[in-house]
Amino acid sequence: MIRDNQNFLNRVQVVLDGAVTGLSYFIAYEIRFETPLNDPTVPHLPLYMYMWAMPFLIIAYLFLYYQFGLYRSKRLGGRRRELVNIIYANAVGFIGFVSVLYIINQNDFARSMLVIFAVVNIMLETLMRNAVRYVLHFIRKRGYNKKYLLLVGYSKVAEEYIRRIRLNPHWGYEVCGILDDRVPAGTMLRGVKVLGRIANLDVILPENKVVEIAITLPLDEYSKLERIVAKCEKSGVHTQFIPDYNRVIPSRPIMEDVEGLPVINIRNVPLTAIENRFIKRTMDIVGAILLIILFSPIMLISFIAIKASSEGSAIYKQERVGLHNKRFQMYKFRTMEIQKESEEKKGWTVKDDPRVTRVGRVLRRTSMDELPQLFNILKGDMSIVGPRPERPQFVEKFKEEIPRYMVKHQVRPGLTGWAQVNGLRGDTSIKDRIKYDIYYIENWSVFFDIRIMFMTAFIGLINKNAY
Numbered sequence: 001m002i003r004d005n006q007n008f009l010n011r012v013q014v015v016l017d018g019a020v021t022g023l024s025y026f027i028a029y030e031i032r033f034e035t036p037l038n039d040p041t042v043p044h045l046p047l048y049m050y051m052w053a054m055p056f057l058i059i060a061y062l063f064l065y066y067q068f069g070l071y072r073s074k075r076l077g078g079r080r081r082e083l084v085n086i087i088y089a090n091a092v093g094f095i096g097f098v099s100v101l102y103i104i105n106q107n108d109f110a111r112s113m114l115v116i117f118a119v120v121n122i123m124l125e126t127l128m129r130n131a132v133r134y135v136l137h138f139i140r141k142r143g144y145n146k147k148y149l150l151l152v153g154y155s156k157v158a159e160e161y162i163r164r165i166r167l168n169p170h171w172g173y174e175v176c177g178i179l180d181d182r183v184p185a186g187t188m189l190r191g192v193k194v195l196g197r198i199a200n201l202d203v204i205l206p207e208n209k210v211v212e213i214a215i216t217l218p219l220d221e222y223s224k225l226e227r228i229v230a231k232c233e234k235s236g237v238h239t240q241f242i243p244d245y246n247r248v249i250p251s252r253p254i255m256e257d258v259e260g261l262p263v264i265n266i267r268n269v270p271l272t273a274i275e276n277r278f279i280k281r282t283m284d285i286v287g288a289i290l291l292i293i294l295f296s297p298i299m300l301i302s303f304i305a306i307k308a309s310s311e312g313s314a315i316y317k318q319e320r321v322g323l324h325n326k327r328f329q330m331y332k333f334r335t336m337e338i339q340k341e342s343e344e345k346k347g348w349t350v351k352d353d354p355r356v357t358r359v360g361r362v363l364r365r366t367s368m369d370e371l372p373q374l375f376n377i378l379k380g381d382m383s384i385v386g387p388r389p390e391r392p393q394f395v396e397k398f399k400e401e402i403p404r405y406m407v408k409h410q411v412r413p414g415l416t417g418w419a420q421v422n423g424l425r426g427d428t429s430i431k432d433r434i435k436y437d438i439y440y441i442e443n444w445s446v447f448f449d450i451r452i453m454f455m456t457a458f459i460g461l462i463n464k465n466a467y
Contacts, residue, residue, distance in 0.1 A: 009136075010071045013070075013071060013129075013132070014062060014071070016128055016132070017061070017062055017065055017070075017125065017128075018058045018062060020121070020124050020125050020128050021057065021058045021061045021062075021121060021125075022054055022058055023124065024117055024120040024121035024124050024125075025050075025054055025057060025117050025121075026051075026054075027120050027124075028113050028114075028116040028117035028120050028121075029047065029050050029113060031116050031120070032110060032112060032113040032116055033110075033113075037112075044108070044110060045108050045109065045110075049109075050109075050113070053109075057093075057097070060093060060096065060097075061089065061090075061093050061121075064089040064090075064092055064093050065085075065086075065089050067089075067447045067448075067451060068085040068086075068088055068089040068092075068451060069085055070082065070085055070086065070089065079130065079133075082126075082129060083126055086122055086125050086126060086129075087122055088451070088454060088455065088458070090118045090121055090122050090125075091118070091454075091458075092454060093118070094114055094115070094117075094118045097114055098111060098114065136169070137169060146172050146173075146174055147172055147173050147174070147211045147212060148173075148174055148175075148176040148211050148212075149165070149173050149174065149175050149176065149211070149212050149213070149214055150175075150176060150177055150178075150179065150195075150204065150212070150213050150214070151175060151177070151178045151179070151192070151213075151214050151216050152178075152179050152180075152198055152201065152213060152214070152215045152216065152217065152228055153179070153180055153198070153215060153216045153217030153218060153221060153224075154178055154180040154182070154183055154189060154194070154216065154218070155216055155217060155218035155219075155244045156218075156244065157216050157242050157243070157244045158178070158189075158216035158242075159189075159190055161175075161214060161216060161242055162175050162190045162191075162192060163190070173212075175192045176192075177192060177193055177194070177195040178192055178193070178194045178195065179194070179195055179196060179197060179198045179200055179201065179204075180194055180197070180198065181197050181198050181221075185197075198224065198228065201228065201231050201232075202231070205231060205232070205235035205237060206235065211237075211238070212237065212238045212239070212240065213232050213237055213238070213239045213240070214239075214240050214241075214242055215228055215229070215232075215239065215240070215241045215242065216242050216244070217244065218244050219244045219245060225241075229241070254268045267407065267410070267441075267442070268442050269410050269411065269441055269442065269444075270442075270443075270444045270445070271410075271411050271441070271444055272410075276444070279446060280383060280444075280446075280449070281380075281383075283384065283446070283449065284377050284383050284384050285377075285378065287377075287384050287453075288374045288375075288377040288378050288384065289378070291371075291374050291384075292374050292375075295371055295374075298368060298371070299371050299372070302314075302333050302359075302363060302368055302369075302371070303315075303333070305359045306333060306334055306357075306359055306360075309357060309358065309359045310334075310337060310338075310357050310359070311338065312334060312337075312338040313334060314333060314334055315331055315332070315333065315334065315372055316331070316332045316333065316334040316335075316336075317329045317330070317331060317332075318330050318332065318391065319391065319392060320389035320390060320391060320392075320413065321389060321390060321391070321392055321395045321409065321413075322381055322382065322389055322409070322412060322413050323409060323410075323411065323412045323413070324409060324410075325395075325406070325409050327392060328376070328381040328382075328389075329381075330373060330376055330381070330382070330389060331372035331373055331375055331376055332369050332370060332372055332373065333360075333363055333368070333369040333371065333372060334360070335356055335357060335359070335360025335361070335363050335364050335369050336355040336356050336357065336360055337355050337357060370415060373415050374415070377415065380412075381412075381413075382412055382413050382414060382415060383411070383412040383413070383414045383415070384414060384415050384416070384449070384453065385414045385415070385416055385417060385418075385440075385449045385452045385453060386411050386412050386413050386414025386415075386417055386440075387408040387411065387413055387414060387417050387419070387433075387437035387440070387441070388413060388414065388417055388419070388420060388425070388433075389413035398430055402430055402431055402434055404434060404438060405430075405434055407434075407437075407438050407441060408434065408437045408438070408441065410441060411441055411444070416452060416453070416456040417436070417437065417440060417452065418436045418437065418439060418440040418448075418452055419432070419433040419436035419437055419440075420456070421452055421455040421456055422436055424436060440452075
């Protein structure tokens with residue numbers, strides 16, 4: 001039911017987004033050609049020529065909004081993230097539109113109008129989405145169309161479920177109570193009252209006191225599951241089951257039917273498919289060659305600056321762990337003074353690390369020290385996008401301390417990654433990085449890679465955590 005509500009809201013949002021995009025496009029035309037910005041002595045294309053492109057523009061922008069996660073459920077701090085994604089989507093749309101005009105050799109289409117459209121669209125889209133939030137909040141706050149949910153069993157997943165419902169008031173759900181055999185009645189858990197024992201279902205269900213029930217039993221109480229489901233089904237109350245093994249099985253597992261026997265694949269890795277690997281490898285080769293050509297002047301200047309400012313080789317090789325736990329030599333511009341291997345292995349670079357050279361500090365801050373890894377990509381050791389590779393000694397350490405750490409080695413490591421563009425690089429939480437890496441691995445797509453590359457170009461180059 002929650003998913004149905006979210007899908008309905010998404011469909012409404014798609015319609016509103018399409019309307020706002022079309023309106024913004026028309027307003028941009030009016031501002032550009034029907035105000036003092038227009039020079040009447042300079043001819044321009046008529047309105048119908050610009051409007052001919054509008055349907056294609058709307059479809060393209062709705063697709064971009066989907067790719068940039070604007071139809072996912074809201075989370076804490078969602079407004080800021082939503083605004084950033086709206087800006088990203090419009091920037092990509094602008095670049096794409098201009099590129100199409102260049103390819104078809106359409107020089108009469110005013111690029112200045114597209115700039116105005118991007119600004120207006122970002123503003124109106126943000127205002128519209130905030131207005132939708134306000135209206136939903138207004139409706140829910142007054143108790144309209146609110147659904148009351150009863151949790152059966154208290155566990156970690158119950159806590160997480162309560163948290164997410166509160167972060168998404170637009171779903172229209174409120175947890176009205178908990179039934180549990182271990183916690184005394186009257187106890188407040190995460191702000192929700194324990195109403196009694198699970199056996200109280202026999203009293204609550206006939207009285208129709210709740211609209212829906214969510215079974216959130218801890219794993220060691222699953223022996224009660226069949227009996228609870230039977231009672232709920234008999235009463236006709238809509239029931240959902242939230243398994244308490246989400247730390248083991250992903251949120252979207254791949255199910256198989258083996259002659260009537262359900263089989264769950266623990267990890268969905270799209271890049272295990274041959275066609276996906278081929279597409280990604282092709283993108284890596286083409287992208288690496290283009291980036292080497294583009295950054296060759298910077299790489300040459302960096303090489304000369306390193307050689308001129310300190311002794312030793314300009315290129316530094318360091319052993320890292322990559323695809324299928326295979327080790328490889330990763331290339332970087334040398335940013336530190338020459339040191340013994342035993343000293344280098346002691347730990348990460350920290351803020352104001354005296355080992356970092358003056359040139360190295362600039363290279364690290366701008367991530368330009370990573371550019372030689374483009375040759376690792378050509379060799380097949382790395383990919384443009386993927387989890388960042390780690391040194392062997394840290395891999396051995398983290399795999400014992402952090403659950404699912406080794407999952408990252410099911411794909412090629414990357415020059416940039418989903419964790420890095422979200423600020424997790426340098427001296428930051430390894431547990432948080434792994435969460436982002438696993439999300440990337442399970443949700444890989446060509447457009448996800450493009451999105452990460454685009455975010456890297458805008459925010460990934462300068463990073464406060466790069467020492």
